[in-house]
Amino acid sequence: MAEPGHNSTPHLELINEGIDRIKWVDRHSPVLNGLVRKSVNDGSLKGVRIAVVVHLEAKTAFLASILADAGAEVIVAGSNPLTTNASVVEALRERGMTVVSEADGDISSWEQELLAAADHKPEYIIDDGAELTMRIGMHRPELFKTIKGVSEETTTGTARLYAMEAAGLLPFPALTANDARCKHLFDNRYGTGQTTMQAVLRLTNRRVAGANIAVIGYGYVGRGIAEYAKKMGAQVCVCETDPVRALEAHFDGMIVGKSVDVVCNASIVITATGGMRAIGQHEIDVLNHDVVLANAGHHDLEVDVATLADIADTITDKGSQITTYNVAGRDIHVLSGGALVNIAGGSGHPVEIMDLTFAVQGLGAHHLVNAQMQPGVHILPKHIDDSIAAAKLHSMGIQLDHPRPEQEDDFKEWLKGMQTT
């Protein structure tokens, strides 16, 4: 929506659309605008080169802008070729930021974009899925000497960083933003739960009430999706390889079973494992005719689209983000090419939730710049995590009690706690 008076050439319209999208985020981001701006504007980010490699849409653009406003030299790249928004790219370029990604790219152009981001020699990386960090390790290992820190967004990227550390390949500190409570408790669960269901329904126009929906993986993301689907009236079946989480799903009222038993009755299957081929050949063999497959995990191959393409008799792609594979007479519909459906096929997380996630990332980057940290994987200090939640509550006018002296149990004086008379 261009404001009156905006020049209306197609390129300027695109820039103005991007600017408007970013303004919408600005309007709904009290923590980023308050606590984060105040903290990062202390001069410590002046001239620091930071690469921001997260799904390139308006909320990411707003985080990048806050870092740039604080004096950082920001390089922006998308973390998935299917989730980059053209108007946001142009709006960031208009304000003078280096953006190496284009919308509508494919895997090979995206690989080149990430290498281009690496060639700007970032000192710090705000990464998603460790996509840039891993590629630097693989293709520009000499740059590991100049990287001073990484702050990682996702569960999958965190697992990759721990694997690099175990292999002795992590010579700098890495913060796992995903492990901050203000990230995974809200973003992975409520953000992905709401927006995955929204995207699946918007793309397919299918019914939820009474439908059989299978969720593969019952971590924070899977739990959020299952909860939203259940509240919308679906019969939710869960497949989970971790026995404790499977038991938790059962206690939450989900039907739990093996993947082939769970997907064979489903009209919609949603993957949320963080791994690859959660829906592979075994599951494909038993899928219903007309089933919808959607992915909410980091890998585009959680649904094994490569195998589907190999075994399909026909593939129909009408450009509507629904690709239909006909396999032995059954139509199997894959949404958004198997990429994260809530971002590639939707608008990503609610802006209020990304206010928390990007507060973690912004303050995480500031912490990496200012604290003396050893190489290896670290968790964001609790006081920073707490300060984000406190700022969010404050922005909503919600007040908290602090424990009164008589409510505090002094564990150092353990005998005192035992006195009952």
Ligand SMILES: NC(=O)c1ccc[n+]([C@@H]2O[C@H](COP(=O)([O-])OP(=O)(O)OC[C@H]3O[C@@H](n4cnc5c(N)ncnc54)[C@H](O)[C@@H]3O)[C@@H](O)[C@H]2O)c1
């Ligand atoms: N779509 C989004 O916007 C979004 C947001 C946050 C996280 N993510 C991504 O979603 C994925 C899941 O994140 P999470 O925080 O829930 O992770 P998690 O580790 O808490 O949960 C994943 C669960 O999947 C289970 N699992 C693994 N392989 C399985 C298989 N083959 N079959 C059944 N269960 C299996 C694991 O045991 C685990 O309990 C990650 O890739 C993460 O990066 C996506």
